[in-house]
Amino acid sequence: MMLIIGISIFGVIGHSDNATAADFIETQSMMRHAAGGPPAVPSPLELLLAKPAMQFRHDDQLPMTTGVEGDVAKANRMVKVMGGYNGDGSVKTGAAQARLMAPGIVVLAGMRYDQADDYDDADGNEVKFGYKRDTEQLVIQWMPNAGGKLKLVGIRDVIQDDIQPHHAMDVPTTTRYVGKASFEQALEGDVLKGFGLNFASKNVEREPDNYTNRDDGNPGNNMRALTKRHILEGDANAKLNLGGWATTAAVSGGWDNHDARRYQDSQGGIINAIKLPDITRTMFGLSLDSKRNFENGFKLQAGVRYDYIHADPEAVNETGQVVNPPPAAPAFNMSPAALYGQYYGASGDFKRDDHNISARLRVSKAAMDNRFSVFADLSRKVRSPDNIEAYHAVTNPTASARWIGNPNLDPEAHHKAELGFIWTGANYKGYGQLSPNAEGPFDADNMKVSLSGYVDAVDNFIAFDRAHGQTGILQNDNALIYRNIDALFAGVNFEARWNLTNNWSTAVKAAYLWGNNESDNRALYQIAPLEANFLIDYRDMLGSVGTWNIGAKLRVVADQSRVDTNVTTGLGMDQSEGKGFATIDAYGGIQIGNRWSVTAGVNNLLNADYQEHITGTHVAAATKTKINAPGRNFFLRSQLNF
16 A cells, blocks of 8 residues: 655745735745645635636746726626636636725625536646635725725635546545734824734644545545644834934744644544644744835845744654554554654654844845846745654655654755846836837837846755655655755846737746756756746727727746756656646627626647646645646636626
């Protein structure tokens, strides 16, 4: 029997919506490389038009423009409804939002339901796929005075029968409850310019299994996992003017309890793995950042952050309850503590305390009436191992099916240097928006262009790997483990948006990432290939009653030959080299009076047969089995407000 279970609940929901000093340094949003988790919850502003979740086609680097339907979605109306179908996953969607307003108060309530099903690939083969997703949101905003804003957010997000054709388990149930409260107050003091308070509570449960949604399941080996997580976090920040320096000081804290068990349901629901041993993390942070504009267009921003993380795995000595079959029982019943000792020589209570120092410096120089700017950005950002990296404890009689976290890991430290420039033409007011003073279509003042390149040298990068007797790894049995290595990343990002005329606009966005395991001199796993996206859009009046638009998107993805495919010498997460491909999407829409819109289009117009290299992101997995992307299909949606 060889079953590896790795369902993650990372990606619960983004951190606070309010910018603080912590956002300049961003350590709280750093996640492990190639992490998996449920799809992000759409924000209230995205609820109606967000694309349905599809983990086997990624086209979000440069999404299709919303076109004229955006006018209906943004209209100042009390009620908005939307219905649609998207062939990328055979998804049927219905959504609605209602807004109530009174002096100083706005209440926004929304709901959305998505139901996905099997789809056909380019060769007409049916791909088993599907989920049902139900999301409700409530936002209350109160402005008690000219400079104050209180915001309350409540979210319920339930995903059912989330089919994972690339994984040993599907996810019959994912439930998330999120509550947020924030208060901002602007002040007119000489030193204190304002302050903010933020608090969030996040509750998540995931219960994957290998039988509920599978007709070909093994009745004698029915397994289920239950993961529960509750996060509380908050911060307080003050905005200060210190001698002409706009400064933000913040203090933050958090509490995180994370527990997971795996059950053998074919044997009465006995526990056969303590996946995450009731881990409690407490966090405390201090951050300070300051910025100032100087003469001749120079701007400097600098920040420093301290993070303290304490982790306590309280159930490390618990064991499984397996009795049959007798030869397998001892391996299934190993405690997390025994596994940590066997693979890393770790002992004691396995608590950990990390003290992380991060810092960032950004210098920019503006010229040509601030239309052109160059920047240099240097940073050190430190991330402690997450709960899975430090304490995961899935055991199995077959060593290669074990997945063991490492309590001995050091925090990883990113040292990143980035250079770039941004050009914003005087006539560029936004994509599809051209100044009345614009001249010919090739005028540089009609465009916005940005280019940047970076190098990120990572000390103690936390690598997902297999046990090959490396330094600090006591076994050579191919079990899944975590260890510290030195890693190097380098990348280039380019984007240009160009309004050719009052009607025609075009855009291009390209990204390249290179990643290397410097300790073992081999490619890092799950590195996205070179990708470029191109848009062309046309928009015009529809007589005197509305507007219409048409557009097309070209996505070009290169081969990825730098992969980690060998489980005997590396991790083997990449199933194979990535094969390049190109897709074309076409779309168009009309809207009448900013009240009603219809948008339709064709995805993968030329029916390209391809697989994404970065795939299966809804669950954590040791091997990224590639699934064929949808073939040619259509989408249709309509909106109405009143």
